[in-house]
Amino acid sequence: MSARDDILDARTSLGIELGSTRIKACLIGSDPADVLATGSFAWENRLSDGLWTYGLDEVWAGLQAALAGLVADAHDRYGVRPERFGAIGVSAMMHGYLAFDAAGELLVPFRTWRNTNTGVAAAELTELLGLNIPLRWSIAHLHQAVVDGEEHVPRLHSVNTLAGHVHERLTGRRVLGVGDASGMFPIDSATGGYDARMVAAYDALAAGRLPAPLTALLPEVLPAGAAAGELTDEGARLLDPTGSLAAGIPFCPPEGDAGTGMVATNSVAPRTGNVSAGTSIFAMVVLERPLAGTHHELDLVTTPAGDAVAMVHCNNGASELAAWAGLFSRFSAAAGRPLDDDTVFDVLFREALAGEADAGGLLAYNHLAGEPIAGLTEGRPLLVRTPDSAFTLANVLRAQLYGVFGTLALGMKVLAAEGVQLDRMFAHGGMFRTAGVAQRFLAAALDAPVAVGELASEGGAWGIAVLASYLAHSGDLSLSDYLDQRVFASAALAVADPDPADVAGFSAYLDRYRAGLAIEAAAVDSL
Secondary structure, X not given: OOHHHHHHOOOOEEEEEEOOOEEEEEEEOOOOOOEEXXXXXXXXXXXXXXXXXXXXXXXXXXXXXXXXHHHHHHHHHXXXXXXXXXXXXXXXXOOOEEEEOOOOOEOOOOEOOOOOOOHHHHHHHHHHHOOOOOOOXXXXXXXXXXXXXXXXXXXXXXXXXXXXXXXXXXXXXOEEEHHHHOXXXXXXXXXXXEOHHHHHHHHHHOOOOOOXXXXXXXXXXXXXXXXXXXXXXXXXXXXXXXXXXXOOOEEOOOEEHHHHHHHHOOOXXXXXXXXXXXXXXXXXXXXXXXXXXXXXXXXXXXXXXXXXXXXXXXXOXXXXXXHHHHHHHHHHHHOOOOOOXXXXXXXXXXXXXXXXXXXXXXXXXXXXXXXXXXXXXXXXXXXXXXXXXXXXXXXXXHHHHHHHHHHHHHHHHHHHHOOOOOOEEEEEOHHHOOOOOHHHHHHHHHOOOEEEEOOHHHHHHHHHHHHHHHOOOOOOOOHHHHHHHHHOOOOOXXXXXXXXXXXXXXXXXXXXXXXXXXXXHHHHHHO
């Protein structure tokens, strides 16, 4: 069957992911490994009244633009415009706080995962529940609003993530995939729902301060493969104002970007893991057994199927690296030899390979926002050198690439101390498109083999499309088996083993990085 036939007969699955800098749409056919068409829309968060946010009007403008781009791409490739899909899935950046009243009106601007103003609440909840509650989790944002006595709290009717909100508007159902839900409130993997003991503890803590029990405010939790509603007439118009898109299309549970990253890298089985690099960077490791202790560096979340996962999440990923690339892009234009962005990144990444193994004594901090693992409530991006550092272009770029992985490496050392074992680690995100550079340096940072798949560049938008396609197979196969047998069976993987010289060099860099955090803290205090 041809791609054109798949589109005409709706043997397709549409995935849409609202990432930190781009909203992407991805269409797959009867072979879920085959990407038929894509579309995207660039957007950025903004700092408003001291909090990071996006406007909900931007959400819908971006979704419409991404879908329109995908439809145009399909028409250019196959001469047909999709008007119906076999299934749809929505994913987005996890956590944060979208609070609505009984009429569905937004009570306060969307507070994203990037905000670090929830320290009091997170500390109180961590002590109450005996589990690390990170600053960015939805329950931390909710409880901080309770602690602060915010005016909107008595009018609360529901709290959601971005993926959950978009899904609700499109289908009318307030449900959430278990992976995304695990970033709102802790999940009991045995039941697949919110941890009942912890819910009771929180309801007792918040008694008299919230207008309803916690579970009445949160979305219903669903596992991968569960039916999660259908596209309504109103939802169809929201996605496609031209009126071409048909209603009635089934949806999979909405998921978070961590879960779709696990799917996109076939990392949903125990002893597997993945690293996702974008505006933020995080590692996910599927656990064989519970961890022995509580660690502030680690989040305990789940796969889209509900299995326990340890997450090392860093608020700051590749944005500072992209800013440096922008300087060189502008230099090329000013010199009369303009280069496109992909060429600039490729040239700079390959130059980093010529750098010294420890980056020549240079240090790069990519902290544009606060970084809890590093003990920072705010960020100040820095490039630091001593008078005798080897200040070369290659070392600057290697330091910047190492800097993307610096805080992540600190958190991964905690997992290693817990005795967590990994059979394979996959990486995905745009910075891995230049073969053998970021992948090699990540292998050095983790001292473990790192694989990059031929499909991983499509990232979470492809991952949620695959979860949508799983709707038709969940009665026969587990998610892990579906990925192994139907999606990744013929996937080509490029594996980078850790180079001993790089491992030693990154270790030396990380020692300086840890010591130099005092410089970063001083910059936050002084600038």
